[in-house]
Amino acid sequence: xxxxxxxxTAGALALMSTTAFAADSSDPIVIPIHNWSSQIVMSNxxxxxxxxxxNNVEYVTTDSQAVYESIRLGDVTMELEVxxxxxxxxxxxxxxxGGIVDVGDHNxxxxxxxxxPMWTKDACPGLPSWEALNxxxxxxxxxxxxxxxxxxxxxxxxxxxxxxxxxALDMDFVVVNAGSAAxxxxxxxxxxxxxxxxxxxxxxxxxxxxxxxxEFVEFPAWEDGCDKDPAVGPNPDALYDCGNPATGYLKxxxxxxxxxxxxxxxxxxxxxxxxxxxxxxxxxxxxxxELEPEDAAAQWLEGNKDVWEAWIN
Ligand code: TMO
Numbered sequence: 001x002x003x004x005x006x007x008x009t010a011g012a013l014a015l016m017s018t019t020a021f022a023a024d025s026s027d028p029i030v031i032p033i034h035n036w037s038s039q040i041v042m043s044n045x046x047x048x049x050x051x052x053x054x055n056n057v058e059y060v061t062t063d064s065q066a067v068y069e070s071i072r073l074g075d076v077t078m079e080l081e082v083x084x085x086x087x088x089x090x091x092x093x094x095x096x097x098g099g100i101v102d103v104g105d106h107n108x109x110x111x112x113x114x115x116x117p118m119w120t121k122d123a124c125p126g127l128p129s130w131e132a133l134n135x136x137x138x139x140x141x142x143x144x145x146x147x148x149x150x151x152x153x154x155x156x157x158x159x160x161x162x163x164x165x166x167x168a169l170d171m172d173f174v175v176v177n178a179g180s181a182a183x184x185x186x187x188x189x190x191x192x193x194x195x196x197x198x199x200x201x202x203x204x205x206x207x208x209x210x211x212x213x214x215e216f217v218e219f220p221a222w223e224d225g226c227d228k229d230p231a232v233g234p235n236p237d238a239l240y241d242c243g244n245p246a247t248g249y250l251k252x253x254x255x256x257x258x259x260x261x262x263x264x265x266x267x268x269x270x271x272x273x274x275x276x277x278x279x280x281x282x283x284x285x286x287x288x289x290e291l292e293p294e295d296a297a298a299q300w301l302e303g304n305k306d307v308w309e310a311w312i313n
Pocket of ligand 1 (some may be wrong): 036127
């Protein structure tokens with residue numbers, strides 16, 4: 001009897017290891033958290049979905065560029081918001097080195113660039129052209145920027161290369177980096193009362209589009225290589241003389257060992273796909289409704305069961 005049980009057990013084990021029933025590792029799946037709201041809420045949404053499935057999840061706050069190196073090395077398991085404009089270069093560099101995989105696109109179109117609330121156009125009617133913006137530079141001048149216009153760029157780790165663009169296109173602007181995303185919203189909010197012209201970094205999908213109608217500045221269109229080859233773009237001697245992609249991707253990425261270690265979770269990650277309105281809603285729950293990210297995620301999951309239950313069954 002004992003012998004038979006042993007044989008059976010061995011047989012069952014052999015069967016398990018050669019079929020698709022391998023269980024996910026109980027080690028925590030490490031999900032990185034960055035410094036803009038949709039990414040923080042989406043990461044909590046996906047973390048809560050994976051916990052619901054029985055996975056262990058750990059969140060770590062990381063730099064949004066260095067994360068691609070951490071994923072490649074397996075220290076971080078996935079990234080849920082790879083924005084083409086801000087992170088395409090770091091993601092491509094990590095892909096070339098190996099250790100990270102492209103887990104596909106969200107059903108979303110993204111744009112990240114210089115942006116103004118619509119009232120700004122009253123003072124600078126030639127907008128959205130970047131040349132018209134530059135001709136209006138003086139209306140964006142502050143005590144801090146002297147004769148030149150002030151452009152409030154994103155936090156440094158988003159690597160928007162605002163300074164390089166100003167130099168490459170010979171613009172009369174001073175680039176100031178915001179300390180946080182909240183500083184961008186404060187700048188727009190402060191300008192709103194007296195409809196003062198402002199130009200700041202912004203993106204879509206985001207909660208901001210539902211609050212302040214506005215437009216992106218139209219720079220020379222992005223071309224592949226604009227960040228690598230000076231010949232690309234209107235200035236033959238400079239990099240970054242183009243706008244960011246106007247119809248950028250939003251990808252998911254993972255450590256290339258994830259599929260073997262957490263096959264079920266990886267299968268869910270492959271299916272996950274959020275849309276522009278869903279992503280804007282995630283940001284709104286934090287930036288307008290002022291929920292904590294984990295509560296925002298729980299609320300989002302509660303209201304969107306039809307969306308995510310299909311991914312886990
Ligand atoms: C990376 N971001 C969405 C803030 O531009």
